[in-house]
Amino acid sequence: MEIVDKITSINTNYLAYALIALFYTVEQILSSKLLSNEKKVKHLLHNIPFEIVTFIVNLFWAAVVVASIEWLNTNHIGFFYYITIPVWLKLILGVALLDLTTYWFHRMSHNVPILWRFHRVHHSDTNMDSTTYFRAHPIEVLFWFGTSNIVASAIFGLDLLTLGLYVLVVTPFLVIEHIDVNLPDWLDKTLGWIFTTPNLHKVHHEQDEHFTNSNYADIFILWDRLFGTFKHKPVEQITFGLKEFDHPKKQAFWYLLKSPFININKDQ
Numbered sequence: 001m002e003i004v005d006k007i008t009s010i011n012t013n014y015l016a017y018a019l020i021a022l023f024y025t026v027e028q029i030l031s032s033k034l035l036s037n038e039k040k041v042k043h044l045l046h047n048i049p050f051e052i053v054t055f056i057v058n059l060f061w062a063a064v065v066v067a068s069i070e071w072l073n074t075n076h077i078g079f080f081y082y083i084t085i086p087v088w089l090k091l092i093l094g095v096a097l098l099d100l101t102t103y104w105f106h107r108m109s110h111n112v113p114i115l116w117r118f119h120r121v122h123h124s125d126t127n128m129d130s131t132t133y134f135r136a137h138p139i140e141v142l143f144w145f146g147t148s149n150i151v152a153s154a155i156f157g158l159d160l161l162t163l164g165l166y167v168l169v170v171t172p173f174l175v176i177e178h179i180d181v182n183l184p185d186w187l188d189k190t191l192g193w194i195f196t197t198p199n200l201h202k203v204h205h206e207q208d209e210h211f212t213n214s215n216y217a218d219i220f221i222l223w224d225r226l227f228g229t230f231k232h233k234p235v236e237q238i239t240f241g242l243k244e245f246d247h248p249k250k251q252a253f254w255y256l257l258k259s260p261f262i263n264i265n266k267d268q
Contacts, residue, residue, distance in 0.1 A: 019175040020130045026181060042251075043127050049253045050121075051134040054141050065146050069153045069160055078157020094162035095169055096220065101152035102170075103223040105144055106216040115143070117260040123212065124256060126241035128205055129180040137260060173219050177201035182235065196221040199235050207239040 024044075072078060080090055109119035118140035125132045136144075149163055177198050187197050196217050204215040214231035217223045224230035244264045249255060 016133065016171050016175055019172060020133060024130050026179070039127070043129070044131055046251055046253050046256070047125075047131040047134040050136060050138070050256075053257075054134075054136065054138045057138045057141065061142055061146050065149055066160060068150045069158070069163065072150075072153050072157075073159050076157070077154055079155065080157035082157075091162055091165055094156065094158045095166045097156050098149065098152050098158065098163065098166040099170065099217065099219045100223055101148050101155075102144070103217045103227075105148040105151075106218075107229065109140070109144065110213050110216070115140075118143070120242060120245075121256050121259060123205060123242050124245035124251070124259075125205070126246060126251065127180075128178055128202070128240045130175055130178055132178040132205075133175050135256070137257070139260070170218050177218075188232070192221060193225075194220060194222050200232070202235055202238055202240075203231055203233045205238070205240050206233060207241055207243060211238075212242075 080094075085093075109115040118137045121137040121140070122132070122135050125135050152158055153163070173196060177196060178201070179198055181198070183198055185199070188199050191197060192200055196215070196219060200215050200221055203211050206212055211231050211233055214229050215221065215224050216229055221230065245251065245256075245259075250259075250264075
């Protein structure tokens with residue numbers, strides 16, 4: 001499995017930055033939004049600081065996650081330690097199970113009020129594009145991307161190699177799902193039966209709560225289809241963001257960073 005080790009050793013931060021640079025450039029040419037250059041720059045500057053803060057936080061948190069999973073592995077905790085299957089199958093199943101766990105954590109973030117306070121920062125973006133990937137509250141990152149991976153490893157007996165492969169696979173999905181480029185419907189009618197396409201994820205960013213609480217999956221939209229949370233809406237009919245964040249001042253980085261700790265009414 002040397003090839004897998006080499007692939008999973010790729011720094012996914014650099015991968016994400018490269019993908020965003022690529023798609024952000026494409027968006028400037030093919031974007032469906034009629035935004036001025038000034039607004040585009042402001043939007044970019046509101047989102048980038050989130051990545052900087054999250055990167056700093058993860059310098060510590062990543063070590064906690066790694067140490068936790070290593071302890072679980074050392075003590076042979078989890079389902080895969082009780083069965084014998086080929087390594088390649090364990091890796092494939094591991095990626096799917098990590099995505100399934102993230103699906104439930106994502107769904108929880110929409111349904112538990114205290115978690116939603118942090119997760120709504122990501123949904124606040126009224127001009128969604130590839131840089132929306134950055135817009136996530138650092139405290140939510142600790143819960144979602146850290147705790148969910150530890151829980152999945154504890155339940156299923158997943159190791160760091162599997163986690164590395166999952167992060168490598170999910171990162172392009174997380175970037176591409178937010179791009180502001182009109183894609184053909186046939187993608188949703190083919191690949192969209194199993195995988196999360198950009199059009200299907202955009203439904204999740206619809207301002208109408210009926211659609212916001214749907215299409216939670218990052219890689220496999222199959223989870224939404226299986227658990228009754230799949231919804232569809234034509235992209236051209238989608239209004240992005242949240243009503244309570246419609247005002248331009250509520251799109252600023254500092255406001256969004258403090259927003260989980262203040263009461264925000266939809267009619268404010």
